[in-house]
Amino acid sequence: MLNEFWLWLEYLPIAGHIGATWWFPLMESLHVVSITLMLGAILMLDLRVLGLAASGYTVSRMSRELVPWSAAAFVVATLTGTAMFITRASAHVLNPAFQIKMLLILVAGINIAIFHFRIFRTVSHWDISTKAPASARMVAGASLFLWCGAMLAGRWVGHVI
Amino acid sequence: MLSGIATWISDSQGRELANWLLTNVPGLPPILQTLHLLSIAAIMGSIVMVDLRVLGLAVPSQNLDEMVRRLRAWAWCGVAGVASSGIWFVLARPNRYFANPVFQIKFSLLIPALIVTALFYRQTLREPGYWYRSARRERVAKILALVSLLLWLGVVMAGRWIAYSEYLFWPE
Numbered sequence: 001m002l003n004e005f006w007l008w009l010e011y012l013p014i015a016g017h018i019g020a021t022w023w024f025p026l027m028e029s030l031h032v033v034s035i036t037l038m039l040g041a042i043l044m045l046d047l048r049v050l051g052l053a054a055s056g057y058t059v060s061r062m063s064r065e066l067v068p069w070s071a072a073a074f075v076v077a078t079l080t081g082t083a084m085f086i087t088r089a090s091a092h093v094l095n096p097a098f099q100i101k102m103l104l105i106l107v108a109g110i111n112i113a114i115f116h117f118r119i120f121r122t123v124s125h126w127d128i129s130t131k132a133p134a135s136a137r138m139v140a141g142a143s144l145f146l147w148c149g150a151m152l153a154g155r156w157v158g159h160v161i
Numbered sequence: 162m163l164s165g166i167a168t169w170i171s172d173s174q175g176r177e178l179a180n181w182l183l184t185n186v187p188g189l190p191p192i193l194q195t196l197h198l199l200s201i202a203a204i205m206g207s208i209v210m211v212d213l214r215v216l217g218l219a220v221p222s223q224n225l226d227e228m229v230r231r232l233r234a235w236a237w238c239g240v241a242g243v244a245s246s247g248i249w250f251v252l253a254r255p256n257r258y259f260a261n262p263v264f265q266i267k268f269s270l271l272i273p274a275l276i277v278t279a280l281f282y283r284q285t286l287r288e289p290g291y292w293y294r295s296a297r298r299e300r301v302a303k304i305l306a307l308v309s310l311l312l313w314l315g316v317v318m319a320g321r322w323i324a325y326s327e328y329l330f331w332p333e
Contacts, residue, residue, distance in 0.1 A: 025325035029318040036198060036317065040206025054231065057223065065220045152195040159191050 006090040019087035031080040035154075038073035039147055041066045049140035051130030058127040063120070097160045101153035108146040115139045163259045170255035179252035193246045200242025201317055207232035207239060208278055209313055215292070215306035225292065229285045236278065263326040267319035274312035281305050 009015060018024050047053035048062045085092055092098045119136045126132045132140075170176055183189055211228055213219035220228075251258045258264045281302075284291055292302035322329065 022325070022328040025322050025328060028325075029321035032198070032201070032321050033314055033317050036201040037205045037209065039199070039202035040204070040210065043202060043206050044210070056227065061222050065222060069219060148195075148199060151198050152191065155191045155194045155198065156188075 009086040009089040015086040018083055027080040027083045034073040034076035038070045041070040046140040046143050049132050050137050055130045060123050060127050095160050097153050097156035101150050104146050104150040111142050167255040167259035175252045179249045183253050196246040197243055200239045203235050203239030207235040212306040212310040215302050226289050229282050261326050262330050263319055263323045270312050270315045277309045
């Protein structure tokens with residue numbers, strides 16, 4: 001049944017239109033702009049939490065100013081990514097690179113939730129410090145690792161099909 | 162001139178080496194492309210963020226002079242990163258790139274982008290608060306930031322369109 005759903009997506013007129021016209025490269029280039037902007041913002045925040053950069057600013061201020069940018073970029077990346085996905089949905093779901101990419105994004109999302117809903121609660125104790133608690137530094141390191149991995153897997157998607 | 166460069170690369174050993182590496186090292190093309198993307202992310206987190214800061218759109222609490230001093234190294238490492246990861250593809254198939262109109266557009270945007278960024282950083286570091294001494298300078302800074310932003314986004318988007326130049330230049 002799920003298989004029929006992927007095929008149904010592929011046969012949507014909009015999917016055919018994106019796949020056959022300049023819409024596809026437009027979506028792809030906007031995807032590149034949004035994922036790199038997102039990672040640029042995430043990189044700045046993670047390096048601050050790790051105590052490696054921007055030590056003149058508090059973690060909470062960096063988070064307040066950067067998270068809206070990475071969240072907005074993530075929304076654009078998801079929309080443009082979905083637009084590309086539906087053009088070959090049934091092939092993508094079977095593509096191991098695509099499966100790994102989705103898994104990495106899911107784990108990265110859980111990682112973000114752990115940071116913002118648990119670790120960030122105690123931020124007032126280490127806001128100005130360059131030595132955040134080990135748990136915070138672990139989450140920041142994992143975030144960098146997971147997003148770089150998602151990018152590599154995403155780039156690999158195009159080399160499998 | 163461009164086809165001359167392409168021919169010169171075609172006949173060089175660099176082309177053979179790049180071709181050999183890209184075909185024989187497992188996974189090298191996507192790995193290099195990912196390094197290219199990560200370097201673009203470094204440019205987005207430094208050059209583009211500074212542009213957004215000057216335009217008053219992002220990181221309002223960060224001081225411009227301090228930002229440029231802190232992020233300059235990231236910006237130029239990002240530029241070195243995109244160059245060193247991208248050059249292999251150009252070396253391996255010089256004619257595919259030099260004859261491609263989108264590749265030409267990409268580099269026509271990249272050169273002014275680099276110049277605007279370098280000049281803006283130089284002026285910023287020369288004198289603290291330089292861009293905020295008068296309303297006129299502040300306007301100039303905003304214009305430069307907007308030009309830089311549009312050029313860099315154009316470079317990134319053109320880069321992705323290289324593979325699809327037929328949609329733009331030879332439709333149907």
